[in-house]
Amino acid sequence: MTAEQAAAAPLKRTPLYEQHQALGARMVEFGGWEMPLQYSSILEEHRAVRTRAGLFDVSHMGEFQVEGPEALPFLQYLVPNDVGRLAINQALYTTLCLPTGGVIDDLLVYRLEAERYMVVVNAANIAKDLAWFQEQAQRFSALQIADRSQATALLALQGPEAQAILQPLASVDLATIRYYRCLPGSVAGLACLISRTGYTGEDGFELYCEAEQAPVLWERLLAAGKERGLVPAGLGARDTLRLEAGYCLYGHELTEQTNPLEAGLAWTVKFEKGDFIGREALLQVREQGPARKLMGLEMVERRVPRGGYTIYDSDTGGESGSSGANGRAIGVVTSGAPSPTLNKSIGMGYVEAARAIPERLVQVEIGDRRLAARLVTLPFYKRRK
Amino acid sequence: MASLNHPADLKYSKTDEWVRVQGDQATIGITDYAQDQLGDVVYVEIPLTPGQQIGRDQKFGDIESVKATSELVAPISGEVLQINELLKDHPELVNEQPYGDGWMLVVKLSNPAELDDLMTAEQYIAYLEGR
Numbered sequence: 001m002t003a004e005q006a007a008a009a010p011l012k013r014t015p016l017y018e019q020h021q022a023l024g025a026r027m028v029e030f031g032g033w034e035m036p037l038q039y040s041s042i043l044e045e046h047r048a049v050r051t052r053a054g055l056f057d058v059s060h061m062g063e064f065q066v067e068g069p070e071a072l073p074f075l076q077y078l079v080p081n082d083v084g085r086l087a088i089n090q091a092l093y094t095t096l097c098l099p100t101g102g103v104i105d106d107l108l109v110y111r112l113e114a115e116r117y118m119v120v121v122n123a124a125n126i127a128k129d130l131a132w133f134q135e136q137a138q139r140f141s142a143l144q145i146a147d148r149s150q151a152t153a154l155l156a157l158q159g160p161e162a163q164a165i166l167q168p169l170a171s172v173d174l175a176t177i178r179y180y181r182c183l184p185g186s187v188a189g190l191a192c193l194i195s196r197t198g199y200t201g202e203d204g205f206e207l208y209c210e211a212e213q214a215p216v217l218w219e220r221l222l223a224a225g226k227e228r229g230l231v232p233a234g235l236g237a238r239d240t241l242r243l244e245a246g247y248c249l250y251g252h253e254l255t256e257q258t259n260p261l262e263a264g265l266a267w268t269v270k271f272e273k274g275d276f277i278g279r280e281a282l283l284q285v286r287e288q289g290p291a292r293k294l295m296g297l298e299m300v301e302r303r304v305p306r307g308g309y310t311i312y313d314s315d316t317g318g319e320s321g322s323s324g325a326n327g328r329a330i331g332v333v334t335s336g337a338p339s340p341t342l343n344k345s346i347g348m349g350y351v352e353a354a355r356a357i358p359e360r361l362v363q364v365e366i367g368d369r370r371l372a373a374r375l376v377t378l379p380f381y382k383r384r385k
Numbered sequence: 386m387a388s389l390n391h392p393a394d395l396k397y398s399k400t401d402e403w404v405r406v407q408g409d410q411a412t413i414g415i416t417d418y419a420q421d422q423l424g425d426v427v428y429v430e431i432p433l434t435p436g437q438q439i440g441r442d443q444k445f446g447d448i449e450s451v452k453a454t455s456e457l458v459a460p461i462s463g464e465v466l467q468i469n470e471l472l473k474d475h476p477e478l479v480n481e482q483p484y485g486d487g488w489m490l491v492v493k494l495s496n497p498a499e500l501d502d503l504m505t506a507e508q509y510i511a512y513l514e515g516r
Contacts, residue, residue, distance in 0.1 A: 026424075042451040043425045236424070236452055302428040304449045338427040338451055345428075345449075366454075367447065 014059035015153050015214040023232055031124030031251075033060040035235050042236035046340045049200050049241055053159030054233030055221055058199075058206075059214060062126035062149040064119040064133060069142040071115050078136055078277060079109065080260060082270040086111040091180045091197060094268050096121075096129065097278030101259040101285060105129050106250055108197065110182060118148075118193075118208075122250045136277070153214035157221060158204030158233075158241075160383075165225040166205055170194065174205070188220035199238060201245025201381050240337045243346065246296065246379025252307055252334045253294055253348055262290035262350065264378060292331065293356035296380055297347040297364065300372040305336035305347035305364045312363040312370055313355060327363060327370075330355045341381050351375065389417045392484060396500055397509035398460035403484065404503060406494070411461060414488040415448070415479065418513055423450040426479040429472040431457070431489060437465045439492065441499055446489070448479070461499045463492030 011034035020027065025036035036057065038045060048054050066075060075083040081094030088111055096104040105128070108120040121129045126149055133145050157166055163174050172185040172194065182195035193208040209217055222230060239249070246264075248254045253263055260269050261282060269282055297305055313327035336347030351362070358377045363370035391397065396404040401419035405412040420426065431446035439445050439459045446457040469488050472478060479487040494500075504512060 037452075038424060041425050043427075240451060302449070303430065303447070304428070304454060306454060338449065 012060070014057055015211040016057045016059060016218055019215055019218050020057065025232070025234060028235070030235055031060065031122065033123055035060060036232070038234040038236045039232045042234070042240060043340050045231060045233040045237035046240050048229060048231045049159045049202055049233055049237060050341060051160065052229030052231075053157060053161040053165055053204075053225055054200075054231055054237065055218070055225065056156040056158065056233050056238055057154075057214075057218065058156050058238075059153040059211070060123035061154050062121040062123060062129065062147070063152045063154075063208065064121065064130065065144075065146045065148050066117045066119060066133075067115060067144050067146075069115055070140040071117055071143055074137060074140045074143050075109060075117060075119075076273065076276060077139070078133070079107065080269040080276050080278060080282065081109075082273045083109055083111070083117070084273065088113060089182050091182060091195060092268075093180075095254065095260045095265060096132070097260065097276075097282070098256060099278055099281060100256075101261075101278045101281035102256040103250075103254040103258055103260060103263070104132055104256060106248060106254055110193075110195070112184075112193075120154075125250065151211055153209050153211045153217075155207045155209070155214065155218060155221065156198055156200075156204065157207065157225075157230075158198045158200040159202050159230075161225070161228040161230065162202070162204040165221070165228050165230055166194075169220060169224055177205075188217060188224075190217050192217070199245075199247055200241040201247075201379065202241075202383055239335075240340065243335055243337050243348065244339055244341055244379065244381035246348070246381075248294075249335060258350070259285055259290070261285045262292050262294060264294045290353055292350045293353050294334070294348060294378070295331075295351050295356050295358075296376040296378045297333065297336070297349055297362075297373045298342075298376050298380075299345035299347075299364065300374065302338075302345055303366045303371055304338055304345045305333045305349070305366065305373065307333055307335050309333040309336070310365045311349055311351060311373075312365060314361040314363050314372070330362065333364060339380060346380055347373075348378065389421060390484075391417060391506045391509055393506045395484070395506065396460075396503035397506065397512075398458070398503055399512065400458040400460070402458065402460045404460050404500070405484075406500060409494050409497070410466065411463065411492055411494055412488050413460065413490040413492065414483055415457070416509070417483050420480050420483045420487070423448065423453065423455060425451045426476045427451060429476050429479060429489065431468050431472075433465050433468055433490070435465050435467060438495070439463060439465060439490075441496075457489065459490075459492075460503060461492070461494060461496070463495045465490060465492055467491040
């Protein structure tokens with residue numbers, strides 16, 4: 001740790017910190033938290049999740065409880081997606097927008113009871129989101145908001161073997177839980193909310209439990225899954241998995257300077273549901289069309305596009321095949337990594353709408369060179385069902 | 386750091402390269418510490434050809450791991466004799482055998498006195514602990 005880091009606020013730790021230490025995890029700072037980057041190797045953990053299963057500690061994520069007769073009107077006003085269509089024990093993905101349409105965070109909203117919801121937010125945004133929730137809640141009366149982040153742990157069991165590993169420990173029939181549905185139950189005798197959600201592009205479950213029960217739950221899951229090849233997996237693999245699956249990461253693809261329409265999240269913006277914060281700005285974006293679009297990038301060579309690299313127009317003129325360095329800047333890379341599944345370097349980035357054409361060749365500036373890349377539609381990877 | 390290996394017969398640079406001297410030739414690679422920090426190496430790019438001169442502290446290539454891109458820096462100056470072609474298809478050798486098949490360059494030393502500026506294994510280990 002450098003002197004600079006040591007002088008900053010101490011990093012927060014999840015209830016599983018000791019388990020990570022015992023497993024020899026390499027820890028890194030992420031959004032103010034000390035989190036496991038990897039236990040063995042990012043590539044091994046990535047492949048385990050694609051072919052068998054991986055267990056992630058994502059207890060750094062925040063959980064807010066929103067409860068009361070006005071919980072639904074409040075959430076409907078707060079987010080662009082339609083919370084009103086949620087059945088009990090159903091979840092949805094949405095952004096949380098500023099009046100400008102800029103993205104404050106991206107969230108999951110669960111409806112747990114008729115008038116009780118759980119909102120799951122990114123770790124680095126907990127304080128910012130909570131302040132925003134409380135400020136907006138002043139327009140409503142019959143409503144309580146509670147930050148349950150400290151008391152709640154979250155484990156993600158992801159991969160094609162997830163259901164087979166979890167079922168013997170679970171109190172409920174997992175086959176009855178469809179994608180983006182959840183059920184309260186128990187795992188290894190510990191009370192959990194069992195949710196069929198994830199951030200890897202694989203089938204899997206996210207288990208919300210009381211923080212103090214997380215260590216036992218973690219150990220029981222790892223032991224139960226051993227025979228089926230379950231491994232602990234860190235944030236490194238979580239990032240390469242979500243990138244292949246085309247999922248946005250807050251701070252990269254989503255910021256207060258991006259809107260959900262340009263981020264490819266138009267499906268989460270329900271203009272017809274009524275008023276919500278950001279609606280007017282987003283309507284305008286929809287009418288004019290987004291100025292830029294989030295695209296996938298596949299490098300022709302093996303160098304890796306990284307966040308912040310500039311994307312240039314390719315001046316091939318179609319037929320000539322030349323690739324001089326004269327094309328102008330048309331975008332910026334937001335995330336990139338070598339893809340273990342595709343065996344090539346991939347990334348995501350924003351590209352001027354007029355240039356954001358699938359299969360179009362562009363160039364990414366890496367060091368002092370511009371290297372050819374192909375724009376592609378997201379996602380890079382879709383599991384077979 | 387206890388499980389990392391830094392052999393006594395090599396010289397080490399502050400940018401985490403090692404040098405093995407045999408006569409007037411030197412083999413260059415990155416240390417066990419460096420490969421461990423990088424994690425899975427997926428690509429090594431060394432845009433040099435035999436006969437070219439490289440200078441001390443000069444960048445001689447890039448190494449891509451899953452999580453980051455890092456520069457390779459020459460710990461000594463010399464004439465490039467060989468580049469490890471195996472790394473093109475097997476970049477993982479840098480992780481698996483950093484002092485063996487994961488080597489990167491062989492150069493002909495142009496200023497052997499530069500070797501005195503490099504660290505011994507003992508000094509390098511102390512340097513890592515102070516980081």
